Amino acid sequence: xxxxxxxxxxxxxxxxxxxxxxxxxxxxxxxxxxxxxxxxxxxxxxxxxxxxxxxxxxxxxxxxxxxxxxxxxxxxxxxxxxxxxxxxxxxxxxxxxxxxxxxxxxxxxxxxxx
Amino acid sequence: xxxxxxxxxxxxxxxxxxxxxxxxxxxxxxxxxxxxxxxxxxxxxxxxxxxxxxxxxxxxxxxxxxxxxxxxxxxxxxxxxxxxxxxxxxxxxxxxxxxxxxxxxxxxxxxxxxx
Numbered sequence: 001x002x003x004x005x006x007x008x009x010x011x012x013x014x015x016x017x018x019x020x021x022x023x024x025x026x027x028x029x030x031x032x033x034x035x036x037x038x039x040x041x042x043x044x045x046x047x048x049x050x051x052x053x054x055x056x057x058x059x060x061x062x063x064x065x066x067x068x069x070x071x072x073x074x075x076x077x078x079x080x081x082x083x084x085x086x087x088x089x090x091x092x093x094x095x096x097x098x099x100x101x102x103x104x105x106x107x108x109x110x111x112x113x114x
Numbered sequence: 115x116x117x118x119x120x121x122x123x124x125x126x127x128x129x130x131x132x133x134x135x136x137x138x139x140x141x142x143x144x145x146x147x148x149x150x151x152x153x154x155x156x157x158x159x160x161x162x163x164x165x166x167x168x169x170x171x172x173x174x175x176x177x178x179x180x181x182x183x184x185x186x187x188x189x190x191x192x193x194x195x196x197x198x199x200x201x202x203x204x205x206x207x208x209x210x211x212x213x214x215x216x217x218x219x220x221x222x223x224x225x226x227x228x229x
Contacts, residue, residue, distance in 0.1 A: 004157070031214060040123075042204065042219040043158075050213075058215065090157055094214045102148065103214055105157030 002026050006091050006106035013081040013113045021076040021109050023091030031094040032074040033058070033103070034066065036087040043090065049074055081113045116141045118207045120220035127195045128228050135190040135223045137205030144210040147188040149179055152202040152222075161203075164188060175199070195227045 004025045013019055025032065030051045035043040045058030049068040063085055065077045074093075078085055091106045117140045127133045139145055146165055150158040162173025169181045179190045190203060205220040 033214065040221055042221045045215060045217075048215045056215070092157075092214075101214075102160040102163060103150075103158070103217070105150075105159070107155070107157045 004091055004093055004104050004106035006089075006109050008109060009107065010110050011112070013078075013111065015081060015083065015113060017081050018077070018079050019081070019111075020078075021089055021091075021111070023074045023076065023106060024072050025074075025091075025093040025104070026072065027093060027095070027104065028071060029093035029104070030071065030096045032068065033092045033094075034064070034074070034076045035090045035092065036060065037090060037108075038087050046076065046089075078111075081111075083113050085111065086113045087111060116207055116209060116216065116218045118205050118218055118220040120203075120205055120223045122223050123221075124224045124226060126226050126228065129197050130194050133192050133195045133199070133225065133227070135203050135205075135225060137188045137190065137220060138186050139188060139205070139207040140186060141207060141209045145188075146208050146210055147179075147181060148206040148217075149173065149177070149188075149190050150204045150206065150219075152204065154201075158204060161190070195225075197227050197229055200225055200227045 007022045033048040034046040044060045047066040049055045055066050089109045092103045095101045119138045148163045149161040152158045162171050164171050164181045172178045202222045204222050208217040
């Protein structure tokens with residue numbers, strides 16, 4: 001019963017490097033989300049997807065890109081890492097009925113940009 | 115615009131005592147309200163939700179929350195705290211008939227239960 005799986009759990013990047021945070025879910029959820037969590041700031045939505053082939057910007061999309069080629073996978077790409085992207089990143093999914101339900105979160109990926 | 119406020123950064127309570135974690139919200143229509151808990155180095159876990167119906171909602175691990183429309187509040191409560199309840203708690207709100215992409219989280223309240 002894996003749920004939402006994120007890799008890697010920890011990563012240190014140098015300024016200007018690129019990387020992809022992986023997210024996969026095995027619950028057949030249509031909706032998937034990427035959040036970042038900064039101390040004292042709660043969670044901010046970066047990007048979300050309502051199904052394969054469909055993505056849209058959230059509140060803080062600058063510096064990030066996403067793709068959704070399958071229902072299961074929703075990778076988040078950082079093209080030119082900046083210190084401001086130091087954060088904990090959470091992937092989440094939700095079932096198709098968006099009038100009720102809940103979010104299911106992965107365990108997070110802690111990224112440090114130096 | 116939707117918003118949620120958690121006025122306390124930290125709540126301290128002794129084991130066995132009742133606990134309350136406060137949350138107030140602002141939406142233009144009817145709200146869907148949620149509480150999530152985050153244990154160290156883990157993702158958020160769903161605790162409970164208010165959609166419609168009874169104002170007192172019961173959730174996981176003995177937690178409950180009371181929806182108060184006149185005070186626009188959704189405080190999290192537990193009659194008897196456990197040391198294992200120590201964690202970071204997030205309140206969240208979205209307007210009815212909107213998707214989770216409209217979900218707004220509070221800044222979190224750290225609950226510390228002392229033995």
